[in-house]
């Protein structure tokens with residue numbers, strides 16, 4: 001049946017393909033599917049889902065497989081439905097500042113295509129060179145620029161979705177304002193492939209800023225670096241990027257990619273701060289103001305990236321952080337998020353909890369959003385400690401996030417690995433409402449089963 005729908009070359013059952021689609025970027029988890037399908041249109045996806053719904057076959061949608069919460073893992077085997085062939089940018093509408101694209105377009109390729117027209121699509125996860133737009137919608141991906149420009153949900157006007165029963169719907173309209181009925185577009189965004197398969201996306205674009213300045217600031221105290229973050233906003237400045245990296249993160253990065261960053265003795269953390277706009281003099285003044293503020297937070301000399309090459313190097317270093325940590329050791333990445341001014345308390349809490357449960361963490365992340373990626377390093381931890389003690393520590397970290405007014409994932413989603421902690425963020429009543437929504441879309445539970453809920 002699948003061969004009839006997709007064509008023989010697009011139905012894969014060989015060991016190599018099954019193995020390639022058995023994992024994403026989440027820890028070292030592997031769940032091989034029974035078959036990988038690479039359909040070429042929404043119509044083919046509709047036929048696949050109709051058939052699987054009738055036969056109750058699990059279907060796991062998959063983009064590029066860069067997810068960090070196990071969303072694309074086929075935990076009940078069945079079908080992996082890859083969107084890799086849906087990779088066209090259909091239209092860039094310069095009159096309306098909109099674009100229409102398929103879900104298998106790589107984020108960076110989309111950004112580059114709109115830049116050529118003088119337009120800007122800001123969401124830029126650090127994985128932007130490989131992750132797909134469909135995966136970005138499904139996880140509501142963020143990235144460094146979210147601090148000024150918002151996340152994926154802020155740029156999606158409408159999308160075409162294939163429901164688990166094979167029906168094809170549009171979720172809204174191609175408009176900037178819409179108070180017509182329930183907001184199905186925003187319901188699909190962040191639904192982690194559990195409600196429908198996204199097959200076309202209408203994006204909102206904005207004019208491209210022409211100038212940016214970047215500085216790297218070393219701190220002798222990591223807590224003070226976190227305190228400085230909210231002080232910058234309180235002074236009336238909204239940077240276009242404000243990233244935090246602990247010293248150890250930079251050490252791992254320098255072993256992983258060819259970028260040199262001066263690391264004086266005693267430096268505990270860095271902030272990478274970017275401002276953008278159209279007037280260089282205004283940006284210079286903002287940087288001066290930021291430098292003045294930072295002097296109150298025990299920082300060392302501010303380093304300006306004075307060439308395009310140096311800017312690119314520093315961003316490369318930041319974007320490589322996740323993979324650099326992964327190359328060092330197996331790790332669990334927690335995507336904690338709190339109101340920005342609570343970041344220092346979160347960082348300190350993470351370190352104390354780590355001490356209590358005997359694990360080391362390396363932290364970096366989108367500090368301007370209060371979004372701290374806590375990487376718990378396995379190194380020499382025993383099987384027992386890794387599987388029992390560490391999850392107890394993670395639970396305590398998440399409880400702290402919620403106590404501080406935050407939650408358990410800022411941009412990576414719940415997927416497979418975080419669902420056991422969902423009760424920290426939501427009451428049973430809230431979880432029941434969500435399960436009810438899932439039932440309306442997918443009464444047979446065929447689409448991405450085992451994700452978000454137990």
Ligand SMILES: Cc1cc2nc3c(=O)[nH]c(=O)nc-3n(C[C@H](O)[C@H](O)[C@H](O)COP(=O)(O)OP(=O)(O)OC[C@H]3O[C@@H](n4cnc5c(N)ncnc54)[C@H](O)[C@@H]3O)c2cc1C
Nearest residue numbers: 063064065066067071126132134135136138141142193198
């Ligand atoms: C080095 C690295 C850095 C990262 N940095 C960031 C970052 O800065 N910010 C950030 O937000 N994330 C980041 N991520 C996480 C990841 O890249 C994002 O979650 C990304 O959006 C996933 O896209 P993907 O195409 O790889 O999706 P996949 O991993 O293939 O899938 C993710 C989820 O989306 C669902 N899905 C995929 N396509 C569709 C579709 N068409 N319709 C319905 N559901 C679908 C899947 O079922 C799954 O649940 C990073 C990951 C890595 C490895």
